[in-house]
Amino acid sequence: MDTTFVALADPTRRAILARLTRGEASVKELAEPFEMSLPAVSKHLKVLERAGLISRARVAQSRPCRLEAAPLREVADWVEHYRRYWEQSFDRLEDYLQELQREENEGGE
Amino acid sequence: MDTTFVALADPTRRAILARLTRGEASVKELAEPFEMSLPAVSKHLKVLERAGLISRARVAQSRPCRLEAAPLREVADWVEHYRRYWEQSFDRLEDYLQELQREENEGGE
Numbered sequence: 001m002d003t004t005f006v007a008l009a010d011p012t013r014r015a016i017l018a019r020l021t022r023g024e025a026s027v028k029e030l031a032e033p034f035e036m037s038l039p040a041v042s043k044h045l046k047v048l049e050r051a052g053l054i055s056r057a058r059v060a061q062s063r064p065c066r067l068e069a070a071p072l073r074e075v076a077d078w079v080e081h082y083r084r085y086w087e088q089s090f091d092r093l094e095d096y097l098q099e100l101q102r103e104e105n106e107g108g109e
Numbered sequence: 110m111d112t113t114f115v116a117l118a119d120p121t122r123r124a125i126l127a128r129l130t131r132g133e134a135s136v137k138e139l140a141e142p143f144e145m146s147l148p149a150v151s152k153h154l155k156v157l158e159r160a161g162l163i164s165r166a167r168v169a170q171s172r173p174c175r176l177e178a179a180p181l182r183e184v185a186d187w188v189e190h191y192r193r194y195w196e197q198s199f200d201r202l203e204d205y206l207q208e209l210q211r212e213e214n215e216g217g218e
Contacts, residue, residue, distance in 0.1 A: 021190075021191070069191045072195055079184050082181045085181075090179070
């Protein structure tokens with residue numbers, strides 16, 4: 001999962017994945033919205049490809065990129081183990097805010 | 110989310126988070142199972158603290174570490190957008206395996 005997390009630790013790479021949910025795209029098409037050079041985008045694509053998050057066609061000259069979402073299932077399974085802990089922390093925050101509210105109301109009487 | 114993903118891209122740091130689900134722990138306690146030096150563990154803790162994934166007590170001399178799971182909710186929300194894409198890819202794999210099975214059965218008649 002290390003390479004998956006490394007690949008996801010960059011906003012451009014996450015934006016590329018988001019773009020690919022709308023269908024395959026060439027390097028040129030991916031470069032456009034980011035105003036990046038083709039080599040810069042290619043570098044990001046290599047990181048994503050190494051992590052198994054995209055695949056690239058071997059045939060067409062443009063070698064369109066395609067989302068491969070399978071490694072994200074591992075991320076989802078991993079993070080799910082922590083759900084109860086972040087829910088607890090939001091519950092504590094809610095309790096605290098209610099406590100503040102109560103004190104404020106009592107102060108106003 | 111960049112700092113969160115960077116923090117998660119290391120198996121020792123993920124193991125530290127897993128350990129902290131069982132309760133607070135000192136640097137010494139965290140170092141034990143990994144057979145790592147205290148400075149090496151401290152370095153990992155700094156990365157986790159910067160990402161808001163742990164907090165450290167200011168009072169006690171041992172400064173016990175505590176899990177702060179809130180940033181993981183963002184990860185869970187982000188990855189959830191991709192669920193249908195990995196489900197599709199597993200469906201395609203299943204179809205393919207069923208197709209193979211069918212061909213094998215037909216071949217055996």
